[in-house]
Amino acid sequence: METPVYDTLMEALLALRRRGYTLDYNLAGTVARCVQVPEELRPSELHIEEVHRFEGNSNPDDSAVLYALRSGRNPAHRGVLVAAYGPYVETAAADFIQQLDAPLTAK
Numbered sequence: 059m060e061t062p063v064y065d066t067l068m069e070a071l072l073a074l075r076r077r078g079y080t081l082d083y084n085l086a087g088t089v090a091r092c093v094q095v096p097e098e099l100r101p102s103e104l105h106i107e108e109v110h111r112f113e114g115n116s117n118p119d120d121s122a123v124l125y126a127l128r129s130g131r132n133p134a135h136r137g138v139l140v141a142a143y144g145p146y147v148e149t150a151a152a153d154f155i156q157q158l159d160a161p162l163t164a165k
Contacts, residue, residue, distance in 0.1 A: 081137025
């Protein structure tokens with residue numbers, strides 16, 4: 059199956075929700091934290107199913123990446139993680155994203 063292409067972050071989020079990615083993961087230091095099902099996962103415990111990158115219309119530095127993820131601990135837990143990317147991202151967030159992307163760049 060081909061990965062869908064979305065024009066906006068909101069369009070992608072809504073489509074992923076309809077497809078079962080109902081949990082919200084947020085970066086919290088070295089883990090992704092989900093509040094709906096109390097769970098904290100390291101990058102190695104998350105499986106990336108889709109990645110969508112978006113750049114701001116007026117400012118390319120206003121960029122975001124959307125990950126559709128599945129928990130490695132409980133495969134029924136599927137959700138999204140939205141993170142900023144670019145030169146102004148905090149070091150901890152950049153390290154987490156780099157580790158999360160590592161399996162993709164190894165292919």
